[in-house]
């Protein structure tokens with residue numbers, strides 16, 4: 123069986139949201155410093171010994187999260203028909219990042235999103 127490397131990048135953005143249909147305070151507008159952890163599987167290293175450069179991953183995450191940073195997530199096109207929960211934000215980032223970074227040797231394997239250090243969700247596809 124071939125070996126696989128997993129590369130991790132953590133970043134963050136700040137945004138507000140409100141959960142439609144939620145029975146509690148979270149149905150009102152409130153904000154979080156969202157933390158994002160991206161995992162990427164690499165099946166090949168380059169001559170330097172790098173699977174995918176952290177910088178390239180951070181640039182891709184930044185390109186996507188800049189559309190969320192300091193925004194009301196409910197106003198974003200991705201969250202017009204689904205609530206911007208941690209689950210749905212993780213799925214959005216996973217799909218967006220995959221379209222930027224996946225190739226023959228590299229695959230976005232999981233995206234975790236935390237609304238607070240102790241509360242978050244992950245999304246991946248099998």
Ligand SMILES: Nc1nc2c(c(=O)[nH]1)N=C([C@H](O)[C@H](O)COP(=O)(O)OP(=O)(O)OP(=O)(O)O)CN2
Pocket residue numbers: 141148152206207208209237238241243
């Ligand atoms: N599975 C999920 N549960 C909840 C989500 C979510 O996205 N996925 N989101 C919320 C709210 O957005 C809420 O802001 C976060 O909940 P919580 O961690 O309870 O936030 P608090 O700041 O209220 O935490 P306390 O420890 O109670 O102060 C709710 N659930």
Ligand SMILES: [Zn+2]
Pocket residue numbers: 139148152153154237
């Ligand atoms: Zn919240």
